[in-house]
Amino acid sequence: MHPPRAEGWFAEDLDHLPEAPRHTELIDGSLVFRLWPQRCWHGRLVTVLTTALMQQAPTGFDVEREMTVRLDSRNRPEPDLLLTTTPFDPDRTWFAPEEVSLVVEVVSPESAHRDRTVKLHKYAAAGIPHYWCIEDEEGTPVVHVYELDEPTGAYAPAGIFRGSLHRPVPFEIKLNLDSLTPRRHG
Template sequence: MTAQPVGSASRRPWSPDPLRQRLANYTIEDVLAFPDDAPRVELRDGVIIVVPSPTFGHQTIANLLWLWFRQHAPLDYEPVTAVGVAISHRDTLEPDVLLLRRPVVRESHYFDPDQVVVAVEVVSPGTKRRDRLEKPADYAAAGIRYFWRIEQEPVHVHAYELVGDRYELVADSAEELVLAKPFEVRLRIRDIAP
């Protein structure tokens, strides 16, 4: 008797098709049709980028921020995690936390940028470049008005507002984030720290 899972010899883990990656022709519809065991991915110009699994600390920060939004955001806003933003048919992003305008279609995995109030990225060692440089530029190009970047160890929140076609830092803190927009925010950073 072996401890090998049933069917494991005939089934390999999911990975993107190398030819389609070179052709850069993946779309949102392709991603939605992936098998259940496929990893979370983003699309950039039709190329798949696998999103690394979050660490315990990363996930705790995101979940605690989701809870804080749920308790403090206006009722016409809905916080969510593990859903994407459809920038275009060939470009998607998977933020760590989103604050959306209601109504929200519960069966959706992707939301249009105009429904996003705040996009949040929690920076991890393997995602520093994308979370600090690439993704903010993508969110700005999509017209998402507010972007928050959360650094870990220590937890520090940077809040940006879209001015023209670029984000400008409006507040940052490792103690308490105070903002007037998109709603009155008084977020004690210890409330989202693991």
């Protein structure tokens, strides 16, 4: 696949690339493909977390998974989950940052650098109020929570959660983290 212009790829190009694999992201004008098969742990966590957040979300919030966020003309990452306050549109292919209140990335070995650093900075610069980066710690999820500090435009750490998570924002969220994934057997 070759970029359609010398400047590389733009956000709108993702909607016109039928040959691109699923879960293709655009970071700084470059296409990023998932290089390795998704781990079962990752898929199970995203599914169970989606259900848990949907059950707790008040009216006006929707939970979406694996949808891109158009941060600007050269960046359209695809978080594992996002919370939006935009009404459901079955034809939508992306969300704008102002429509997103929380993005969640579940770290995989191949996405670790992007999730921990690149996306952390890009989501903050775009003004998304909340970011969760979830790590696998011996089979159980550990959630690194960040809140946007508006004066600096950067994320401030709001806690590292093991076992359970209780957050008052973007709405009241209570999670038993240990129940999100099955335990590994000896």
